[in-house]
Amino acid sequence: MTWVWDETLYLGSAPYYARGRLPYAPGLAEALRESLGLDGSGRLLDVGCGPGVVALTLAPLFEEVVAVDPDPGMIEEARRRGAEARVSNAEWVQVRAEDLPAGLGSFRVIVFAQSFHWMERGKVAATSRELLTDGGSLVHISDLKEFPPLPTGAAPRPPFDEIKSLVRSYLGATRRAGQGLLPDGTPSGEASVLRAAGFAEPRHLVVPGGQVVKRSADDVVAWTYSRSDSAPHLFGERLPQFEAELRWLLHRTSAAGRFTEVVPDTEVFIWDKGATTPG
Template identity: 55%
Template structure:
């Protein structure tokens, strides 16, 4: 990536794919409804979800299009996406194993291109320009700003205890060190930001802002464990031979916080920025 010293490598989410669908809190139907209303989605046209992971957003939006295509650099994520599509009887999807930088890859044009928790892993100026060139005449890009691995802290009463996120973070650091891991490299300053200027430099106008309110969800201890392993900063391969020991300590931490193994999460709001060429 031209914007920072960290370089993408195939181990970024190594071992995380099987945890991702269980550990990440699902996008709500309200997100699909809001996009459909704003963009007048009527079942026509095509969707391209870039950095689709296991298809969390792709599958949510698939029935609003003739065809939905997910692209991701991790083959295990795409295997999960294909499995989940089959389980949900969603038959208008395709999954392509390639990096965003290798688009357009003869995939054609699209009514909507989406980035959901993925854009920061890419060569953003290059990918933004590519995405603009892949839009149909009336097309748009939707950038989904969301955090799905954990909820927000707060003082309001919830039905069950919140997961002990701060303690989980410290436990991860005790094994992997204080600097955030990412594949074979580190992200001492976190992931890249400032995408608005990048979209505008690529020729987009906007953004138009949509916000989906947060909600309260019930989570099991298994789901919280899966959420940890779904992260690039705590992907299973990073722990090496100490993975079983780490997981045992993580589960003890969760049991101490909620002996019933049940937690409540107040999710963050989801912000969507719509960009048009």
């Protein structure tokens, strides 16, 4: 069964996302400022912005930020967090990436933070290049999928493998995504897609993480519900039963309800618009 995007992909996950997910490496904004020569001017477009994590981090580097996401819950949460942070130069728009440009204008930088794989990538890449001003750049951000070692004497890492096994026992062995399944996982190979759209060869940055983060059982529950394959709505009437088992699993791992994680390095590819259009 082939998964097709639908509006329930992250249904109910928005309130849990910012709390459940680890932050990007704290030097991300400074690394982009230096690499792109950002000086507070120009416009940023964050595509698939979720609850606004990256848009709010980068907002001080631009005159204006436009952040788009198809999920109304994510946009509502991003708007709430932006108001709480007193960010006044950000606009939050509920729209699918495939429906851009949507009258939003042109941009100096377009960013995709672990969102590009959910989209019709060829179409979105071509549209993004058209939306960039001359000299503009598309920025692809992700975490390096590694587990840095924990400090000696730290509380244990959350039992991620056991959590995923528990999810599978409720939802089945094949990863869920909205109303469908992802039998082969999320797509990769975005480099070939962006090259085909006419972008120049990328610059590669690795922003070091390594910060030790203390996590509570509530944080780990939030991480579980922030994922598309274990979004709250997928459990239906069994959600209370699932959460009770999840919390018991966490208690078995750490009776004190304390866990430790280490922020991974953040990987960045900067794709400049380039001077030519693919033929």
